Amino acid sequence: MEQNAANRNLKEILLSDMTFPLLVAIACAAIFAGTHMYIMHGMGAFNEIFVVQMLDQGLNGGDFAAAAGFATGFLVARVLEGPLVGLLDIGGSLMTGVGIGIPAVLLASGINGPIESFPLALLTGGVIGLIIGGVIIIVRKLMPQGISASGTGVMMGAGNSTGRFLGPLIILSAIQYSIPAGIGAFVGAAIFYKLDRHIAGGAILGAMLIAGIAQMFV
Known part of the structure; x- marks a missing residue:
């Protein structure tokens, strides 16, 4: 009896609204740290080849406009889309937006600390993930009844063709x-x-x- 109650409590915790931002924070910390690894050591980015090439153009020429504009636009679009369709596209929102877009914006602004330091990269990615997850949950809660995708919860991993x-x-x-x-x-x-x-x-x-x-x- 006590075991069943414990299992129910654990399930309620795992399915609570607070769990989703934590999962996004963990994913973003890893992705942002992967970008740090790529910039500092030449490997580790969690992105498609053409997206990383945009970042390379900025690193080589100093112009991060393409990477920042393209990747950050993906991030904003996917974060706004998530509560509506019940899906958070990891490729578009986290891997592209957090992994390339935000680092490009920081580098273009002359803020190199979160990129050059591995611990700071983990911390920065984690904070960004908490914010993204929190925004998605808040927007989902504020949605009028019936607008979200049949009342589904937010799931991660929409995939990419x-x-x-x-x-x-x-x-x-x-x-x-x-x-x-x-x-x-x-x-x-x-x-x-x-x-x-x-x-x-x-x-x-x-x-x-x-x-x-x-x-x-x-």
Whole structure:
């Protein structure tokens, strides 16, 4: 009896409105820290290639207008959309907006601390996530009855259809890296395609496997 009561209390806590901002804060902390890793060490960004390229243009030329405008616009649109449709698109709002847009705005403003310091990047991302999650919950609460998506809760992870084009890019990158990696990526992608799975995963696994075996005999 006590166990059932404890389980119910835990479920109520996990499904409460306060939990969502905490989850968004954790995600944003990781994403913002990933951008720090990319800028300082050349790897770690949680974004699509073309979005990171916008940030690279700012880092190389000093003009962050493209990255700031495009990514921040995505963030605002997705945050406003979330309470209406019951979905928070992590790719558009957090990965693009928090991972690229906000860092671009900070760098353009000459504020480099949150970007250059890993602990400060985690803290900054966490605070941003709390604000985003809180705004979404507040807007959802203020919505008149019947306007939100059939009363659904806010869910995370709407997905992005552009991921289907990542497989060929991985194969081309593997071929440029080495012939064994390219062969492995092609074979892995073909197998996953035959199994009706995303070819990107097969290309990555195939490239890692064949290239790893080839390195053992070099």
